[in-house]
Amino acid sequence: MTALAPADIVAVWETGESRPDWNRALVALARAMPGSTPGDLASLSIGERNARLLALREATIGPVMRALVNCSSCGEPLEFEQRIDELLADYSPPPQREFDIAIEGYELHYRLMTSQDLATAVQGDPSRVRRTLAERAVIDATRGGEAVAPADLPEPVLEALGSAIAENDALAQLAIPLACAACGHVWNASLEVVPFLWAEIERRARTILEDVVTLAHAYGWSEAAILEMSQARRQYYLDAIE
Numbered sequence: 001m002t003a004l005a006p007a008d009i010v011a012v013w014e015t016g017e018s019r020p021d022w023n024r025a026l027v028a029l030a031r032a033m034p035g036s037t038p039g040d041l042a043s044l045s046i047g048e049r050n051a052r053l054l055a056l057r058e059a060t061i062g063p064v065m066r067a068l069v070n071c072s073s074c075g076e077p078l079e080f081e082q083r084i085d086e087l088l089a090d091y092s093p094p095p096q097r098e099f100d101i102a103i104e105g106y107e108l109h110y111r112l113m114t115s116q117d118l119a120t121a122v123q124g125d126p127s128r129v130r131r132t133l134a135e136r137a138v139i140d141a142t143r144g145g146e147a148v149a150p151a152d153l154p155e156p157v158l159e160a161l162g163s164a165i166a167e168n169d170a171l172a173q174l175a176i177p178l179a180c181a182a183c184g185h186v187w188n189a190s191l192e193v194v195p196f197l198w199a200e201i202e203r204r205a206r207t208i209l210e211d212v213v214t215l216a217h218a219y220g221w222s223e224a225a226i227l228e229m230s231q232a233r234r235q236y237y238l239d240a241i242e
């Protein structure tokens with residue numbers, strides 16, 4: 001994966017700022033993978049999308065993700081670190097898109113979720129996003145040989161289906177193992193890839209634009225000229241300002 005240049009980071013942030021998360025993810029990938037069509041990117045499974053986003057983050061910002069979280073038992077803050085190469089080392093894209101599963105007497109034929117599904121699900125009732133996604137995943141469902149409409153499937157069946165989808169689409173959901181030094185509590189924190197990476201892109205874009213203001217003011221250079229500089233060169237000129 002090629003790193004996003006400073007001008008790309010600013011352009012991705014500017015384009016994605018007013019858009020929902022599923023769309024921000026595609027804006028960033030489209031910039032990093034100009035050979036892919038929007039349709040190609042939108043039909044990646046969520047796990048495949050996340051694998052590409054993590055590779056892009058590693059190339060652009062670096063290999064280690066860090067964040068502050070609060071212990072889910074005692075509330076004590078702790079910093080977690082996760083190396084992206086560890087997440088990607090064992091990753092392989094799902095070998096197939098459609099699967100069968102039997103849950104509580106129901107026979108389900110289902111498929112993995114894509115950004116197109118997320119786009120549709122977030123347009124509806126926010127409290128029904130998970131249910132909408134699970135219903136969309138069902139290609140056909142039967143019980144005792146009789147067809148069942150996805151909307152008529154009971155909640156526990158759709159929940160079990162959600163877990164099966166996550167198992168078959170590696171990296172669709174990221175669980176980071178954490179241990180609290182203060183109380184000894186051990187748990188898995190889920191890492192939402194797109195909001196996490198978007199916050200980093202936003203911070204990076206704002207820093208770059210602040211540098212543009214400072215350098216333009218000090219040297220009279222244009223925005224375009226400053227955005228073309230590497231971070232190292234920008235920093236050199238910033239340090240030279242007295």
Ligand SMILES: [Zn+2]
Nearest residue numbers: 071074180183
């Ligand atoms: Zn704790």
